[in-house]
Amino acid sequence: MFTHIVVGTNDLERAAQFYDAVLGPLGLNRQENSPADRLVYVGGEAGAFLVMRPLDGQSAEAGNGGTIGFRAATPAAVDAFHAAGLMAGGLDEGAPGPRPSGDRMTYGAYLRSPEGHKICAFARLSTI
Template identity: 35%
Template sequence: MFDHVKFGVRDYAASLDFYLKALEPLGVSVVDHGAHGVEMSTDGKSSLCLYQTEETPAHLHLAFMATTREQVDAFYSAALAAGGRDNGAPGLRPRYHANYYAAFVFDPDGHNIEAVCHELEA
């Protein structure tokens, strides 16, 4: 869907821990970790990159593709366990379309992070 998304975070360690735990159910893992931050991916083609900054980041909404509704549920549980704050429990969002099944959490910087499955329930 995208080549890469890169954004700064205020607490690099907390954000790295949050994203690794919250996105693990979606198959996301570290591809590269160095002086310029971390790069995470599911396929090695597109990536999410985080880096430390003292700037106050603008609000961001990231929606990650899930292939099943169970992955959405697992993302939500993992994100809350990793310190995320609830912004919408897993469920259908018919205002978007009939099969839009999603969950929303706020990350440590207050960004709106979503996992969404567009497939029919199995």
């Protein structure tokens, strides 16, 4: 559905440390040939996830009420996502664990990036 998602940062180096850590366990890797002013993560069938300074030159701020969710292959990948995020300066917004989601059971975790963006990772467990 999406070709890409972009979040802002005021500190590209700090953002690289955080997103490299949390997205690696989910199979998303930073493109080595990305322009110097942005981070571009790709993997699998997903569109691109970009982190960059705002083009208008203003300060980057996290949106209120928004969450970006990433698909994880396994609960272990969700655990690794969450642990890596905490080690890389993120904040816990929901510890890893099972969560009902409609007619299925999922396993997920939530983080806030150092910039305040809310992100999560979920793995499908089973149908309820």
